[in-house]
Amino acid sequence: RKRQDGEMAALAAVTLGGRKLQLAANIGSPTDMAAALMQGAEGVGLFRSEFLFLGRDNPPGEEEQFAASKAVAAQCGKHLCIVRTMDAGGDKPLQYLHIAKEENPFLGWRAIRISLEQPDLFITQLKAILRAGVFGNVAIMLPMIISVAEITAAKACLEQAAAQLIDEGKPFAAKVPLGIMIETPAAAVTARELAAECDFFSIGTNDLVQYTLAVDRGNPAVSPLYSHFHPAVLRLIDGIVKAGHERGIWVGMCGEMAGDPLAAPLLAAMGLDELSMSAPAIPRVKAVIRKLHDREIEELLPKALSLQNAGDIRALMERFITANS
Numbered sequence: 001r002k003r004q005d006g007e008m009a010a011l012a013a014v015t016l017g018g019r020k021l022q023l024a025a026n027i028g029s030p031t032d033m034a035a036a037l038m039q040g041a042e043g044v045g046l047f048r049s050e051f052l053f054l055g056r057d058n059p060p061g062e063e064e065q066f067a068a069s070k071a072v073a074a075q076c077g078k079h080l081c082i083v084r085t086m087d088a089g090g091d092k093p094l095q096y097l098h099i100a101k102e103e104n105p106f107l108g109w110r111a112i113r114i115s116l117e118q119p120d121l122f123i124t125q126l127k128a129i130l131r132a133g134v135f136g137n138v139a140i141m142l143p144m145i146i147s148v149a150e151i152t153a154a155k156a157c158l159e160q161a162a163a164q165l166i167d168e169g170k171p172f173a174a175k176v177p178l179g180i181m182i183e184t185p186a187a188a189v190t191a192r193e194l195a196a197e198c199d200f201f202s203i204g205t206n207d208l209v210q211y212t213l214a215v216d217r218g219n220p221a222v223s224p225l226y227s228h229f230h231p232a233v234l235r236l237i238d239g240i241v242k243a244g245h246e247r248g249i250w251v252g253m254c255g256e257m258a259g260d261p262l263a264a265p266l267l268a269a270m271g272l273d274e275l276s277m278s279a280p281a282i283p284r285v286k287a288v289i290r291k292l293h294d295r296e297i298e299e300l301l302p303k304a305l306s307l308q309n310a311g312d313i314r315a316l317m318e319r320f321i322t323a324n325s
């Protein structure tokens with residue numbers, strides 16, 4: 001198995017008909033990079049920057065954040081390194097922000113909502129990422145977006161961050177792509193409008209499934225209901241990819257679904273450009289993609305989308321994978 005994974009690392013994730021998907025890694029800290037590179041990750045599709053913010057008394061400063069992003073960007077080489085701005089709050093509390101106890105933390109003060117209300121914190125983070133851009137191919141990604149207004153406000157902060165760096169005489173990358181996570185039903189439904197305001201999408205299925213199905217992603221009592229094969233989720237994803245492509249931006253995925261080999265044929269058929277996943281999932285997903293016949297997945301997709309139950313769609317995918325491996 002180890003040897004197989006090693007050989008797989010050097011190969012591209014391309015279907016038999018020549019469809020190429022970028023397989024990137026989800027990481028939580030720079031120390032995850034070694035495992036990602038060993039599995040052949042083509043860059044980082046999700047750097048969960050909040051690891052720097054959690055479990056401490058004060059927020060990290062610009063230098064500390066710069067060092068972390070720089071380390072990751074440099075190891076990505078020519079590939080993209082997508083740094084997601086802080087996605088804390090909700091189930092990941094920050095003592096120094098004194099977040100009031102919330103009845104529904106997943107519907108509360110988290111992620112971009114905190115960043116836009118704490119511009120000093122946000123601009124410090126943006127400055128660190130812009131500076132890291134000098135050492136690699138860095139992109140910025142905003143979590144939990146529900147409206148165009150949030151992107152507009154984030155862009156204003158980005159301009160302030162750049163202006164401060166100029167004043168301070170610190171080198172930074174002037175043209176850093178700005179993408180957003182599509183992980184709320186609001187973002188999925190308004191994807192066309194959002195696509196006009198950013199450079200790429202990455203679909204966060206962990207939250208998109210949770211919010212679309214109204215099923216807490218961490219509650220075992222409802223976990224049988226939690227499935228990325230639910231028809232509502234699949235239709236949203238299909239629509240997000242189409243909306244992004246119509247507006248000329250690339251569309252990736254960084255939720256757990258991206259690392260599910262059973263989902264890979266559908267995601268390839270929908271036209272996802274990039275899948276970002278935990279390092280161990282990369283060879284498994286790649287092995288599936290490399291066996292896909294384009295004609296077969298193009299027939300499979302409408303069939304899957306016509307089914308009414310998550311369980312039936314999952315069973316269809318299991319049969320498909322068994323027949324193709």
Ligand code: PEP
Nearest residue numbers: 183204205206207254255
């Ligand atoms: C997601 O919601 O799918 C995602 C990738 O973000 P996180 O799991 O960090 O909420």
Ligand code: MG
Nearest residue numbers: 183204206207
């Ligand atoms: Mg999320």
